[in-house]
Amino acid sequence: MSFRDIEKSFFDLYWHMDPVAATQAGVSGHDDRYGRFGAAALAPHLAALKSIAAALEESNAADLEEEIDRTALLNEIRVSLHRFEKLKPQAKNPEFWLSHLLGGLHHLLLSADRTPAEKAAAAIGRLEDIPAFLDDLKATLEEPVRVFVETALRMSEGGRLLVKELAAALGAQAPMHATRLAAAAEQASAALFKFDSNLERWLEMGTEHFAIGEEAFDFLLHYQHALRDTAPELWRYGLRLKEEVEADLVRLATRLDGGGGGKPWPELVDKLRADHPSSNELVDAYAKEMARARDFVAERKLAPIPKAPLGVIPTPAFMRPVIPYAAYDSPGAYSRDRTGWFYVTVPDSRLPSAQQERILRDHCRYELAATALHEGYPGHHLQLVIAKELPSHVRKNLWTPLTVEGWALYCEDMMGEEGFYASDEELFFQRVHLLWRAMRILLDVGLHTRGMTRDQAVDQMVNELHVERGNAEAEVRRYCAWPAYQLCYAVGRRELLRLRDDFRTARGPAFTLRAFHDAVLPYGGLPVSLIRWGLGLGE
Numbered sequence: 389m390s391f392r393d394i395e396k397s398f399f400d401l402y403w404h405m406d407p408v409a410a411t412q413a414g415v416s417g418h419d420d421r422y423g424r425f426g427a428a429a430l431a432p433h434l435a436a437l438k439s440i441a442a443a444l445e446e447s448n449a450a451d452l453e454e455e456i457d458r459t460a461l462l463n464e465i466r467v468s469l470h471r472f473e474k475l476k477p478q479a480k481n482p483e484f485w486l487s488h489l490l491g492g493l494h495h496l497l498l499s500a501d502r503t504p505a506e507k508a509a510a511a512i513g514r515l516e517d518i519p520a521f522l523d524d525l526k527a528t529l530e531e532p533v534r535v536f537v538e539t540a541l542r543m544s545e546g547g548r549l550l551v552k553e554l555a556a557a558l559g560a561q562a563p564m565h566a567t568r569l570a571a572a573a574e575q576a577s578a579a580l581f582k583f584d585s586n587l588e589r590w591l592e593m594g595t596e597h598f599a600i601g602e603e604a605f606d607f608l609l610h611y612q613h614a615l616r617d618t619a620p621e622l623w624r625y626g627l628r629l630k631e632e633v634e635a636d637l638v639r640l641a642t643r644l645d646g647g648g649g650g651k652p653w654p655e656l657v658d659k660l661r662a663d664h665p666s667s668n669e670l671v672d673a674y675a676k677e678m679a680r681a682r683d684f685v686a687e688r689k690l691a692p693i694p695k696a697p698l699g700v701i702p703t704p705a706f707m708r709p710v711i712p713y714a715a716y717d718s719p720g721a722y723s724r725d726r727t728g729w730f731y732v733t734v735p736d737s738r739l740p741s742a743q744q745e746r747i748l749r750d751h752c753r754y755e756l757a758a759t760a761l762h763e764g765y766p767g768h769h770l771q772l773v774i775a776k777e778l779p780s781h782v783r784k785n786l787w788t789p790l791t792v793e794g795w796a797l798y799c800e801d802m803m804g805e806e807g808f809y810a811s812d813e814e815l816f817f818q819r820v821h822l823l824w825r826a827m828r829i830l831l832d833v834g835l836h837t838r839g840m841t842r843d844q845a846v847d848q849m850v851n852e853l854h855v856e857r858g859n860a861e862a863e864v865r866r867y868c869a870w871p872a873y874q875l876c877y878a879v880g881r882r883e884l885l886r887l888r889d890d891f892r893t894a895r896g897p898a899f900t901l902r903a904f905h906d907a908v909l910p911y912g913g914l915p916v917s918l919i920r921w922g923l924g925l926g927e
Contacts, residue, residue: 690766
């Protein structure tokens with residue numbers, strides 16, 4: 389069996405196991421159902437994954453590019469098996485289940501590939517499946533962890549809003565399905581409302597055992613991200629980077645203060661954050677910065693600009709608990725619609741005005757440029773849309789945050805080198821963002837391998853990054869749920885800068901920034917070490 393045959397078998401299994409991922413990718417035939425993650429449902433899928441892994445280990449690649457894809461796919465399977473057999477989010481984390489449930493409705497609602505009637509019929513299938521899906525969740529969640537339950541509780545109200553919104557929107561677009569949609573939505577909403585009592589019970593009985601431990605953490609470093617570093621080595625790197633960036637901030641603050649040197653950089657951050665768009669202006673302000681970044685990249689020919697629109701919209705209510713600031717959602721790998729979506733979390737109008745003001749301070753005008761280029765051009769949107777146009781199914785679909793988040797953070801530096809930031813204040817906040825990413829290494833490693841508590845992590849963000857406490861709490865909840873993800877921003881940036889240095893040395897006088905980007909982008913989100921292998925720049 390050829391590698392490409394095995395690749396096809398893997399993705400056939402993957403879409404069957406995760407029909408929501410299939411909907412998001414634009415793969416048809418799975419839109420009317422949810423996956424199942426109880427032991428009995430998972431067992432045949434995990435056995436099939438092991439069979440595919442064995443076949444991969446025996447297969448021969450046709451060339452280096454195929455060997456790189458084979459290695460990436462084999463590591464993906466190892467990480468998936470480790471996730472379900474060792475980390476067991478299905479037994480500990482109700483947010484794991486609710487994200488699948490609500491994502492299945494959200495991606496269906498956003499899909500431009502299906503007709504309204506097709507979307508309505510599929511939505512009925514998923515809505516009618518929600519009560520049984522929640523029953524499976526209740527039967528499987530044997531070791532609830534309190535921090536994960538807290539996030540699930542915050543998602544629940546937004547989830548009921550999504551169910552209502554979906555039924556109203558699709559009922560209006562496909563009136564022949566409106567009656568059944570309304571009935572299915574009512575049944576689903578009632579099941580979700582009733583399910584809250586389970587969440588409240590799990591909140592009381594839940595443990596604080598969110599940390600995965602050093603051995604499991606190192607497994608993710610080696611197989612998900614293809615890094616040689618261990619957790620202690622990355623801890624030391626995080627400390628060094630934090631010290632380096634803090635020195636940069638002192639120097640920049642002195643310059644912005646007219647050379648007086650009297651104002652500490654945190655006081656300058658606090659002063660500048662008072663200048664921010666209003667809630668009503670926030671989405672438009674980000675959209676304008678996205679357009680400015682796109683034009684800058686195009687004019688300087690820093691990277692190819694894909695023919696794919698980027699929509700900037702408020703974060704949907706059900707996603708707010710896991711997106712305290714902003715986030716990007718790429719188009720599906722096989723979707724005819726190439727639109728990417730950038731979500732901006734606008735303060736809830738029901739909050740007290742003082743609390744809304746505290747949240748808006750984290751969207752100050754001088755921070756928008758770095759965030760917009762990170763999420764849009766030449767960051768996530770540009771990189772991921774290009775990846776989804778590649779012929780390799782592995783590169784269309786599989787990625788590590790080391791490369792995806794690392795690329796976006798690398799772009800923040802690179803765009804500064806090229807003169808994108810319009811003021812010293814914008815450059816100052818780019819370094820504030822880098823300090824945040826250095827801190828993420830310490831919090832990620834600390835929470836999962838060094839006994840750091842949630843309260844300690846939140847206090848560190850509030851005291852050292854001067855983040856609003858509510859936002860810090862939401863960030864730390866995510867760090868607890870996604871081990872070895874948060875460190876990927878700064879560590880991925882480091883790996884790409886090292887790769888660029890080696891590429892420059894190898895090319896000599898022929899080196900250009902565009903040539904480096906053109907060499908890296910065809911690997912999509914594969915680990916940087918595999919990109920290095922493909923470019924003939926081994927360690």
